[in-house]
Amino acid sequence: MIAIVDYGVGNLFSLTCSLRAVGAEAAVTGDPAVLEKADKIILPGVGAFGDAAALLRRNGLDKTVTRLAGQGKPLLGICLGMQLLFDYSTEYGHHEGLGLIPGSIQPIRPVVPAGYKVPHIGWNALHFPRPHPLFRYLTEGDCVYFVHSFYGTDCAAHTIATAEYGPELTAAVAKDNVWGVQFHPEKSGKVGLNILRAFCEEVGVC
């Protein structure tokens, strides 16, 4: 069973349905006992980093997720959920993340050329600096759906996908059993479903 962490941010309907569409059993839960029993965990999220991090802490779920990830349970962060895996974010202040992926979350605006719209929203092509099991059903240049104004930096060693938006922006990261995608696989058509399928199929630590 795949547990989707419910800590009061965002709508988890599409994500739940997309996991079921690839044949996975998905449970939306804020219960540490269910997370404990789950084979894998997905950390979703939309909105502002500070608010989401505070909600995760208020429920004590930050400790549960960090502990289970430390024990080797596969964890996939999606969108803001990926950003929460990092050390910290500078979105409206300084906010600590879970520290599972070394690096920080910074605004896109200063690094993209004038005339590029922020948020970075829409379908963009993925580039893979190194192969990773999460993308084993994809080919270079496959498009996925992004909506974000901040991005992961200082994480080159763990970057497994980028998307060109002026510079190459971090699109996905992985460190051992902790994986994260900046885009929305649950809104990325067949390509997105193939990413979720790969996550569901992956056994244990890679």
Next chain:
Amino acid sequence: MIAKRIIPCLDVKNGRVVKGVNFQGLSDVSSPVELARYYSDCGADELVFYDITASAEGRALFTDILTETAATVFIPLTVGGGINTVEDFDRVLKCGADKVSVNSGAIRDPSLIRQAAERYGDQCVVLSVDAKRVDGTFHVFAKGGREDTGMDAIQWIRAGVQNGAGEIVLNSIDTDGVKGGFDLEMLQAVCEVVDVPVIASGGAGRAEHFVTLFETLPKVDAGLAASIFHFGEVSIPELKRTLASRGIPMRLV
């Protein structure tokens, strides 16, 4: 580089797609769910569901089909029609919409844009505008394009973006239904004053009109159409291949 988007729009009344649809291979051509799935498989980058129902029963049917669609179609869904309050945003977002389009509701209560943007984020709020030339300027029309509000469309759109609209759908009444191409002049005037995505609507009759749109106005992000897709006059896979062959960034499936 962000791909340009091709967006079919489905008008839904009492839970069914209105305006006939002419497709081989669809068992129920007026089922919004089936049509949405078909378009998603064809490579549509996003879908717009426009609820033209007037009754409360029809509204309930609409949210039911929205839920069913979102459960099986995994591309962004924008919902418009009958969005007058923040509660309306809430109603359709809970059923799986990703973005919500406001038109008359924002004309009646311009603060709706800001209220919704503050609660759900700018990226969720789409300002849809029906505009038409009147005495050499562009006016905003209400009630499905039947009533001249007297408001200047360019100023209205600029104010909407300042209030938090994250995307603009510009429907030119002058070119709508004519199938002679998009209203490039009106679109350009809008692109000059906003820095959010602009979706062109009204006037597409064949693939070449989309090529002209994206080549002439690189700031336009998407082309929206309804009947030419529904009647198979323009096939989305062919259209996207044509655009890609002309160097327009496209998501090919």
